[in-house]
Amino acid sequence: MRVSPKLDDPDRASRLWIGVGLLLLLAIALQGSKFDLLQLVEQNSWDAATDFFTTFWPPRTDTEFLQRLLGAAIVTVSIATVATVLAMLIAIPLAIMITSRLSLSARGRPMRRHARLFRSLLRAMAIFLRSVPELIWALLFVGVTGLGATAGIIGLLLTNIGILAKNYAEIIESGEATITGHLLDNGNGRLKTLLHGTLGQGLPELLSYSVYRWECTLRTSVVLGFVGAGGLGQELLISVRQLASPEVFSIILVFVLLVFVADSLSASLRHQLSGISSQAANTSVCVRYDQLRSEPVYGAMFHRYGMALLVVAMVIACFGSIDWKLHQWLRADSLGRSLEFVQGFLAPDVSATMLRKLAEQAMETLSMAFAGTVLASGVAIVLSYTLFVLHLREEKTIGFSLLISIIHSMQIVLRSIPELVWAMLLIVAVGIGPFTGTLALFAASVGVLSRLYSECLHNQEKHTLENLLSNGGSVNLAPLWSTMVQARSQLISYCLYRWEHNLRAATLMGIVGAGGVGQELYFRLSLFQFNKVATCIMVIVLMVVLADTVSHSLRHRFAPSV
Amino acid sequence: MKLAVRDVSVTYGGTAPVALSQVSISLGEQEQVALIGPSGSGKSTLLSVLGVARIPSAGQLLLEDQDPWQLASAKLQGLRSQLHLCPQSTALPARQRVVVSVLSGLLPKRSLLFALRSLLSPARADVQLVRGLLTKLDMEQCLWRSVETLSGGQRQRVAIARAMAADVSTLLVDEPLSALDPTTAELCLGVLVEHAMERQQALVCSLHQIELARKCLKRIIGLRAGKIMFDLPATSVSDKMIEELYRGHEAEIQT
Numbered sequence: 091m092r093v094s095p096k097l098d099d100p101d102r103a104s105r106l107w108i109g110v111g112l113l114l115l116l117a118i119a120l121q122g123s124k125f126d127l128l129q130l131v132e133q134n135s136w137d138a139a140t141d142f143f144t145t146f147w148p149p150r151t152d153t154e155f156l157q158r159l160l161g162a163a164i165v166t167v168s169i170a171t172v173a174t175v176l177a178m179l180i181a182i183p184l185a186i187m188i189t190s191r192l193s194l195s196a197r198g199r200p201m202r203r204h205a206r207l208f209r210s211l212l213r214a215m216a217i218f219l220r221s222v223p224e225l226i227w228a229l230l231f232v233g234v235t236g237l238g239a240t241a242g243i244i245g246l247l248l249t250n251i252g253i254l255a256k257n258y259a260e261i262i263e264s265g266e267a268t269i270t271g272h273l274l275d276n277g278n279g280r281l282k283t284l285l286h287g288t289l290g291q292g293l294p295e296l297l298s299y300s301v302y303r304w305e306c307t308l309r310t311s312v313v314l315g316f317v318g319a320g321g322l323g324q325e326l327l328i329s330v331r332q333l334a335s336p337e338v339f340s341i342i343l344v345f346v347l348l349v350f351v352a353d354s355l356s357a358s359l360r361h362q363l364s365g366i367s368s369q370a371a372n373t374s375v376c377v378r379y380d381q382l383r384s385e386p387v388y389g390a391m392f393h394r395y396g397m398a399l400l401v402v403a404m405v406i407a408c409f410g411s412i413d414w415k416l417h418q419w420l421r422a423d424s425l426g427r428s429l430e431f432v433q434g435f436l437a438p439d440v441s442a443t444m445l446r447k448l449a450e451q452a453m454e455t456l457s458m459a460f461a462g463t464v465l466a467s468g469v470a471i472v473l474s475y476t477l478f479v480l481h482l483r484e485e486k487t488i489g490f491s492l493l494i495s496i497i498h499s500m501q502i503v504l505r506s507i508p509e510l511v512w513a514m515l516l517i518v519a520v521g522i523g524p525f526t527g528t529l530a531l532f533a534a535s536v537g538v539l540s541r542l543y544s545e546c547l548h549n550q551e552k553h554t555l556e557n558l559l560s561n562g563g564s565v566n567l568a569p570l571w572s573t574m575v576q577a578r579s580q581l582i583s584y585c586l587y588r589w590e591h592n593l594r595a596a597t598l599m600g601i602v603g604a605g606g607v608g609q610e611l612y613f614r615l616s617l618f619q620f621n622k623v624a625t626c627i628m629v630i631v632l633m634v635v636l637a638d639t640v641s642h643s644l645r646h647r648f649a650p651s652v
Numbered sequence: 653m654k655l656a657v658r659d660v661s662v663t664y665g666g667t668a669p670v671a672l673s674q675v676s677i678s679l680g681e682q683e684q685v686a687l688i689g690p691s692g693s694g695k696s697t698l699l700s701v702l703g704v705a706r707i708p709s710a711g712q713l714l715l716e717d718q719d720p721w722q723l724a725s726a727k728l729q730g731l732r733s734q735l736h737l738c739p740q741s742t743a744l745p746a747r748q749r750v751v752v753s754v755l756s757g758l759l760p761k762r763s764l765l766f767a768l769r770s771l772l773s774p775a776r777a778d779v780q781l782v783r784g785l786l787t788k789l790d791m792e793q794c795l796w797r798s799v800e801t802l803s804g805g806q807r808q809r810v811a812i813a814r815a816m817a818a819d820v821s822t823l824l825v826d827e828p829l830s831a832l833d834p835t836t837a838e839l840c841l842g843v844l845v846e847h848a849m850e851r852q853q854a855l856v857c858s859l860h861q862i863e864l865a866r867k868c869l870k871r872i873i874g875l876r877a878g879k880i881m882f883d884l885p886a887t888s889v890s891d892k893m894i895e896e897l898y899r900g901h902e903a904e905i906q907t
Contacts, residue, residue: 194725198700199707265745272743275705276818277733277760282767286756289771290745290799 116464122457123524123605130520139519142335149340159325159344166321166348168408169239170311173246174304175405180251185258188212191270192262192280220252221634222627224310225510225598226611229317230623233615234431235424238415242319246307257299265291298360305356312345313510316602322348330514338515346506362397427618434620444622448610448629454524455606455633459593462531467585469532470539473497477540478547478573482565497540504537509595513604524605531592531599542584543577550576582648586641593637597630607633653716653734653821655679655702655854660711662697662878671697673878674711679854681821684845686865686886687858688894689875690901695858696740696826698875702856703737703824704728733760736818740826742811746800750791750810753799754782757817785813788843790836804831812840816847822854829859834907837861841868860906862894 130136186192188209195202201209228245235241262270262284270287278286289296315323322341329337418424480494513530520526547569554572559565600608611626656678662671672694679685679702687695700706701713704720712719720731736757744753755770755778769775774782779795786792789809794802802810812828825844829837841857845868848855859865865872866886874881874889874897881897882889898905 194729198705199721266743268739268741268743269745271705272737272739273756273759274729275700275703275732275737275739276735276757277729277731279729281764282759285767285771286748286752286759287745290748290752293747 112464115460119457119461119464122453123461123528125461125525125528129525136519142333142518145335146339148336149343150334150336151340155337155340159322159341162315162320162322162325163344163348164411165239166311166314166323167308168411169242169246169314169319169321170304170308171405171408172412173243173250173311174300174307175408176243177247177250177254177303178300180247181254181258184212184216184251184255185262186280186284188216188255189259189262191265191267192274192283194274194280197271197274216252216255217635218252218631219248220256221631221638222249223594223598223630223634224249224307225313225317225601226608226627226630228314228319229601229612229615230431230627232318233618233623234427235419236415237318237320238418239320239412240414240416240419241317242311242314242321243412245314245319246311250303250307254300254303257303258296261292261295261299262288264295294363298363301356301359301363305352308352309349309508312348313508316510316514326511326514330518333518342507342511345508345511346503349506430618431620431623434622435624437621438624438628439619439621440625444625448607448625451600451607451610452629452633455596455599455608456593458524458528458531458599458606459589459596459637462528462596463535463585463589463592465528466532466535466539467588469536470543471581473501473536473540474543474547475569475574477544478569479566481548482569501537501541504533505541506537507534509534509592510598510602513599514602517603522603522605524599527596527599527604527606530604531595534595535588535592539584539588543581546577546580546584547573579648583645586645590637590641594634597633653854654681654714655735655822656714657698657701657708658712658714660698660701660708660713662694662701662706663709670878672701672708675875675878675880676711677873677880677883679822679856682849682852682854683871684848684855684869685857685871685873686869687856687873687875688860688862688865688897689881690898690904692877693875694878695875697878699737699824699826699856699858703735704732705737734820735822735824736815736820738811738815738823738825738828740830742807744799744807744810744814746798748799750786750794750797750799750802751779751782753810754785754813754817757814758819761819782813782817785816786810788847789813789840805833805836808832809836809840812844816844820853823848823856825855825857827858827860829861829864830906834861837906838864845869860904862905863907 190196190201190209193201193205193209195205224245226245227248228242231241231244232238265288269291270283273283273287311321313323315321315325316327318324322344326338326341326345329341477494477497480490483490509530512533513527516526516529516533520529550573552573554576555568558568558572563571596606598606598608600606600610601612603609607626607629611623611630614622614626656676658676659674660676661673664671675694675698687698689695697706701708704713704715707721713721715731715734720728723731748756751774752770755774758778759767770778783792783795786795786809789812791806791809791813794806794810799807799810808828808831812825815823815825815828823844828844829841832840841859841861841864844857845855847853855869857865857869866889870886871884872886872889873883874893876897882893894905
């Protein structure tokens with residue numbers, strides 16, 4: 091006998107629960123981040139803000155000021171470059187040690203116990219290093235050794251080591267195991283195996299990821315000045331404190347320009363790298379062995395070496411332009427403070443009052459990240475969907491074109507200004523507190539997510555959409571039934587990535603007074619209470635690791651690998 | 653180098669059948685052996701055990717009367733550089749140039765400087781060496797090409813050249829001829845055997861080209877279901893023994 095299926099939608103309950111749960115979480119997060127739109131239109135804050143923002147134009151452009159900005163910009167670029175290069179040099183051997191792919195003791199038999207233990211320890215160290223945001227490392231070192239670029243470099247360096255080691259190891263492991271295995275089986279060491287086995291497969295990936303990392307580091311390096319670690323951020327901090335809006339505007343323009351240049355440079359470098367292998371293959375196909383004397387891929391090689399030489403020269407210049415102030419580190423008080431710092435870490439403050447305070451601020455941090463991400467994601471969906479539909483329409487009226495370019499320029503402005511700068515500007519308008527932090531995360535995330543979402547929608551297959559349209563579906567609604575459905579899991583995974591990013595950023599908001607756990611950290615550090623600082627950092631690491639794990643497992647659930 | 657296995661068994665765990673069961677053989681210096689038998693008979697496993705790439709589940713591997721698995725990792729790695737194991741999958745990095753891939757056979761015995769230098773641009777003498785080897789295999793046109801542009805048969809010949817470049821006492825080659833046409837297969841096996849003879853290397857080669865094996869190699873070991881069915885001089889192996897060895901797998905025999 092055939093049982094006919096029930097008429098009730100079997101997925102209804104779970105979908106309802108997910109929806110209700112998300113709304114509930116959002117309500118809690120809005121509450122926790124003291125979200126209050128009325129605050130935006132309050133009379134007195136409105137006045138201060140209009141005073142500040144209406145004097146933005148004209149920006150300050152006198153020569154003396156511009157020279158100062160140029161100097162600061164060079165410091166910013168140098169800090170980022172030096173930190174990335176040093177991190178690469180340390181991360182490469184670390185990655186070789188971390189990955190089991192290059193293990194000698196595991197060849198042909200299970201890995202030895204001590205080797206496995208050593209590997210897990212290194213892995214844990216890398217996780218710890220990358221879970222503490224760069225700015226917090228920098229803040230700590232500024233606290234210990236005083237102001238200056240060196241603290242910023244070490245800050246960027248430590249986090250980058252963790253991130254690069256993890257990704258280098260992943261790239262090594264994504265290669266074919268038989269190739270590295272073959273080299274190891276024939277008696278090669280780890281380094282030779284890496285050079286000939288891994289580089290022969292994944293050199294472009296390794297270089298390309300390093301360049302990308304440099305770009306990210308530069309973005310962070312821009313705000314290092316907020317904690318006194320030199321560069322453009324310091325100029326911005328001073329100007330905002332003095333409410334000198336024309337200066338603020340000039341600095342922000344330099345910010346946007348710098349980020350834009352780094353972005354394009356990195357994109358073009360990575361584009362060239364992805365072309366290297368196929369280019370080498372194409373040029374050498376027709377070459378005969380009798381041309382032994384001249385390198386067959388001479389043009390390509392020259393190009394490659396020329397580029398490498400240029401990069402090396404730039405790196406050396408960056409190393410040269412840094413004022414290391416190493417003597418500052420060796421002064422008695424710095425050394426004494428370093429010792430106190432280590433002692434504080436060995437005996438963190440876990441008293442009930444401290445933990446209660448931190449739990450409260452951690453809650454605030456989580457709320458800011460969640461509310462900022464969810465709201466931004468909602469707005470970004472609407473924006474990117476609108477853009478998609480506008481592109482789909484065949485008649486291009488002036489109104490439509492205008493709307494498209496307005497949305498585009500808004501995206502660019504929103505995403506080229508870092509969250510922390512948004513927070514600093516918004517404090518002038520909204521005042522200190524987690525609400526400001528949430529708005530800052532929201533602003534930057536709308537820019538980034540709407541661009542990613544737009545790209546994602548444009549990259550989907552068009553068959554279903556075209557079919558719906560040719561059958562008379564409306565241009566406004568057809569993408570909802572085709573493109574959006576296809577893109578769903580990728581959109582969710584972008585959103586989760588952004589949430590991870592925002593949580594890290596939210597831990598920093600307190601540094602400029604925009605709420606969250608960074609506030610307590612900043613306060614305790616200014617009192618040199620290193621045992622309390624240690625507790626703050628542990629809470630941050632815990633939150634970041636937790637967010638990574640949750641986001642990772644959710645991504646796998648919503649977007650199973652193909 | 654004297655190479656021997658004693659009562660070696662290998663299991664891959666789970667429900668997989670035993671890959672090798674109580675196999676004992678010993679190889680004299682400069683001896684040339686063909687390993688034949690249907691797919692899944694344990695040829696690759698035996699080669700990887702001989703190449704110190706896989707620890708046996710039971711039994712012993714002996715190199716110069718010594719069990720290498722008792723040694724520390726560094727010593728073991730030094731010993732591995734005395735043998736060259738060429739896997740069936742060829743294991744060539746796709747983005748490497750052929751000349752570098754062949755030179756990687758020399759890598760274990762050479763310095764780190766050689767490793768770096770060859771990646772940037774190989775030395776002229778090394779290029780000449782590689783060109784010589786590739787010419788013997790009718791592959792000299794591919795000297796400067798990238799591995800990813802090669803066909804399966806060309807890749808196999810690059811892997812053979814790499815084994816020939818290796819400065820070792822024993823070559824262990826796993827099915828080097830499977831993607832080659834009959835003429836090229838005969839050429840390549842002949843070159844490999846002659847090269848090993850000149851350099852006084854021992855050679856163990858697994859293959860499905862039975863006639864070729866009987867013609868070119870002096871000793872033949874027949875494996876079936878992880879057991880040695882026969883281990884005889886090539887002249888003593890009869891058609892009937894081959895027929896029995898491949899019963900149920902007749903289609904696998906290549907000419």
